[in-house]
Amino acid sequence: MAIEFESMNETDVREVIVRPLLHRLGYAYGTESAIRTEVNLKYDYAFLGRKKPGKDAELRGRADYICDVASHGRLTVEVKSPSEPITTEAIQQAHTYAAHPEIAADFFMVTNGRVTEVYKTGRLKEPLISVSYEGLEDRILELKNLIGAEAIRTYSAANAYVAGKPLGEGLGPEVSIIGGTVNYDEHSGGHPLLMDSGIDGLKLPITGGRVFRSADGLLNASVSVAQAFPLMRELHQLIGHDEYAFRSTDEYFSADPEKPTILQNFIDEIAPKGTPMTIPGLGRMQMPFRYEFKAFTEAIGYVDGRIFKGLMRLEYDMGMYDMDPMVAQALAMKFGDIPQRTSFIGTGTFEVRLSR
Structure with missing residues (x-):
């Protein structure tokens, strides 16, 4: 399907491109692999340095989407208008939400519809995947294997910890x-x-x-x-x-x-x-x-x-x-x-x- 990006805004990108993509990745509202929106952050600031470490501004915003595999992990999605390039500032903003202690996402996605980039939280040097809209279909399996709901669940299982360990400092098993x-x-x-x-x-x-x-x-x-x-x-x-x-x-x-x-x-x-x-x-x-x-x-x-x-x-x-x-x-x-x-x-x- 041909997309006329020149006539699209951020809402169009969310509804026409991002939401169908998330469904294909195994996320849906009201399931254990849920798409969540309007999740306000309650902590006063991001405990993550951006331009001036230790002097973060207050953060009370929200990510466009949080794809949550309950009890296993999550992916955040930051959506931009097609007229906005994916800049370092946009990537830092998306990472701030993903790394925020109330979210603690494993991965985050930034997209303006034209280009979609996926990053591992904490690793901003280069994207794990960068793909144009025209190339999404060819790389859908790669996306599923990295950030799909089942992939997040598998990633969690692979990094699980041995039973019988203490629950935390001063806490038994x-x-x-x-x-x-x-x-x-x-x-x-x-x-x-x-x-x-x-x-x-x-x-x-x-x-x-x-x-x-x-x-x-x-x-x-x-x-x-x-x-x-x-x-x-x-x-x-x-x-x-x-x-x-x-x-x-x-x-x-x-x-x-x-x-x-x-x-x-x-x-x-x-x-x-x-x-x-x-x-x-x-x-x-x-x-x-x-x-x-x-x-x-x-x-x-x-x-x-x-x-x-x-x-x-x-x-x-x-x-x-x-x-x-x-x-x-x-x-x-x-x-x-x-x-x-x-x-x-x-x-x-x-x-x-x-x-x-």
């Missing part, structure tokens, strides 16, 4: 979670059952769990968090989501706030219609709808003494399908109109207390 808190900051979703105004500023206790290294060498954290709303607690129990099972490919839990550990959790579950459950205000009954739930949760933190603390991000997608009309009417009378499907995003902080 397994510790218990003995408490802590999750603090919800900014959230949006608009679902009446979630009550956004009641979530912002909410503090929920961490009730237990454990941290360990699995046989494949990955760091694991199983964390139990109290649910604020009875219906959500019931639904999460039905899909077996009593605990958040986080994983990370880091060798050890970091004790450095400038190089935090990134733990991730992805859930994709369905509770069929007719499953016994308790609905607030209606009592015990068979679930009058099919419940579908996808969630991506990320914890970015470091160990301070016996406390693991940091930032969190939540991205939930929930659906209540085939709802019985009478139940829908009863819920609407109690909660207002309930959408069939809704998305929910949020940020916050956490502190997890670890045993000795």
Whole structure:
């Protein structure tokens, strides 16, 4: 397909060239190899020198795309207009996002549509791949083998660490979670059952769990968090989501706030219609709808003494399908109109207390 680059802007490059390319590389929204957008950075600055090392400006931006293979690794993508050449400045900017401690991408891509370049994070001397738009098809296998979702997963496995090692400085190969808190900051979703105004500023206790290294060498954290709303607690129990099972490919839990550990959790579950459950205000009954739930949760933190603390991000997608009309009417009378499907995003902080 011929592309008229002269008439294209940055948005056109994202939609016409980059998004289809990412799909071919194995990334898709709402999967374990997810395409994420609008991921704001919360740390005040990039812990990476650019033109003046040690004097970085504050950084609160976002990459155009983060392609995230949950618990294994990620690729960031910086998109430019075809009228903008890929300059040293553009490469440095893309690298700053990729190397930022909240992202910690393995690779990053910079493209203006005309030319696409791929770099290994931390190695800016020359691109691993530099290819024109016309040459993309001939080199698609090379791109898949380097930055495709399966390649990122394989790269992670090849660099996994031996089980049985300590979790970090002062931590054995397994510790218990003995408490802590999750603090919800900014959230949006608009679902009446979630009550956004009641979530912002909410503090929920961490009730237990454990941290360990699995046989494949990955760091694991199983964390139990109290649910604020009875219906959500019931639904999460039905899909077996009593605990958040986080994983990370880091060798050890970091004790450095400038190089935090990134733990991730992805859930994709369905509770069929007719499953016994308790609905607030209606009592015990068979679930009058099919419940579908996808969630991506990320914890970015470091160990301070016996406390693991940091930032969190939540991205939930929930659906209540085939709802019985009478139940829908009863819920609407109690909660207002309930959408069939809704998305929910949020940020916050956490502190997890670890045993000795």
